[in-house]
Every structure is written in C-alpha cells, then in structure tokens.
Amino acid sequence: MPRQGLTKIRERILRFIHEQKEDTGIQPTVRDIMDFMGYRSTNAVSIHVNAMIKSGHLLKVPGRARNLHITEKAKLELGLSEQVPLLGSVSAGTGILAEENVETYLPDLGGGESFVLRVRGDSMKDAGIYEDDLVYVEQKALPRNGDIVVALVENEATIKVYENHENVIRLIPRNSSYKVQSFNSEDEHRINIVGVVKHLLRRY
Incomplete structure (x- = not known):
C-alpha cells in the first residue's frame, strides 16, 4: 500500500514501536524512541509523533506513559497488517x-x-x-x-x-x-x- 506522508525517519519510528510491542509486549516511551533514534532530546521525537498522530499513523492513549500505538492504517502502509x-x-x-x-x-x-x-x-x-x-x-x-x-x-x-x-x-x-x-x-x-x-x- 502507498505510504501517505511517511518519511523514512517516521517509518523507522513506527517500525521500532511495532517491534518493541512484538518483542516485549509493551509500547516504548518517547524516551525509548529518543535513544533508538540517537536524538539528544524528546522534543525531536515529539515533532514526529505529533505529525503522525495528525496523519492517522499513531494513536495516543491519554493517561499512560507507554501510550503510543501504531494504527491499522500505519500497519497496512508498512506491510505489517494481517x-x-x-x-x-x-x-x-x-x-x-x-x-x-x-x-x-x-x-x-x-x-x-x-x-x-x-x-x-x-x-x-x-x-x-x-x-x-x-x-x-x-x-x-x-x-x-x-x-x-x-x-x-x-x-x-x-x-x-x-x-x-x-x-x-x-x-x-x-x-x-x-x-x-x-x-x-x-x-x-x-x-x-x-x-x-x-x-x-x-x-x-
């Protein structure tokens, strides 16, 4: 499926979130994503996360620290969906x-x-x-x-x-x-x- 508005960086972030959930059973935090991407602050992660929430690739669940979930739309575009x-x-x-x-x-x-x-x-x-x-x-x-x-x-x-x-x-x-x-x-x-x-x- 065509990737609608996904940059390579955002695709890496989505795949990391998916793999962490598959491997550990829990969602990564923003700081986990920061460490994985090699960023120096969480602000850089937040820019990408907020953009992907707006585009429908991520869902943020209020009230939880590990609250980022990739959507079915994102899974389809990345070939991760069944x-x-x-x-x-x-x-x-x-x-x-x-x-x-x-x-x-x-x-x-x-x-x-x-x-x-x-x-x-x-x-x-x-x-x-x-x-x-x-x-x-x-x-x-x-x-x-x-x-x-x-x-x-x-x-x-x-x-x-x-x-x-x-x-x-x-x-x-x-x-x-x-x-x-x-x-x-x-x-x-x-x-x-x-x-x-x-x-x-x-x-x-």
Whole structure:
C-alpha cells in the first residue's frame, strides 16, 4: 500500500514501536524512541509523533506513559497488517485507499497488496457476483484474458470480465442487460485497471 506522508525517519519510528510491542509486549516511551533514534532530546521525537498522530499513523492513549500505538492504517502502509481495508466505494480522484473510502478492516486472505470492495449493481450476476457481495482485489496482479477485474472508467468503479485483443481492452458484463465496453489506445486516459478479483465473500 502507498505510504501517505511517511518519511523514512517516521517509518523507522513506527517500525521500532511495532517491534518493541512484538518483542516485549509493551509500547516504548518517547524516551525509548529518543535513544533508538540517537536524538539528544524528546522534543525531536515529539515533532514526529505529533505529525503522525495528525496523519492517522499513531494513536495516543491519554493517561499512560507507554501510550503510543501504531494504527491499522500505519500497519497496512508498512506491510505489517494481517488485515485489508473494506472499501465502500472506489474513486480515482481521492485515491483507491483514501481513508474516507474505508468502512472497516477484514482478515487478509493472501494475494499480495489487496483490498476488499463492496459490489454495487447486478452487472455480474450471471457470474455469481451479486449486490453487496465482497470481492478481494489484488492490486498489483497483471490481468489475463478471462479474469474478473476492478476497473476505473472515467472515475467510476466497475467489476467486469477483462479481455485484451490486439491492444483493444474489453470489459464484459455477465448480465445481458449491460453492454460490453471497449477501449483502444486512444482511450487510455479513460480507463485504469485497479486489480484482479481473487476471492468472493458473501454475508448472509
């Protein structure tokens, strides 16, 4: 997942907090972080900590000395999480994993950098994908003909069967009420293949 606003220094601090919790079972103090980073005062640590609290990478629990906890957002960006975000929607304008799109987090079923998308509409019903189903999408997977993909078409997310023949991409619905969408090289600005659907989850 892309690192949103994380410098290398702040990434080191987050990884240190995570490793200390994993190794010792307790959170490090600001002074522990100061010693680890080689700073001469806690003020330098506080600048980074406050910035990461503001960006949503750290959570500070009031009333405790060891009160710094890295958030699920930070774990996702650092590849430390065993969960993936469930998105209620996908929009190119705000970024795929923009915080405002995240409804909650679900267990990671594997498959690289992934997210879960809630299905809207019935264009894939004949493939057994229905409204409100959840699909696990692998972002960096290269689509092959016949794969079910999530694509952004003019800033709207769609789930369709992918085909590419002679540099013409076709997004094929599995519902005869919908039309096939075709894109040639001149349409590259209109379409972005976000990822390949790897798993389907239905809640009853």
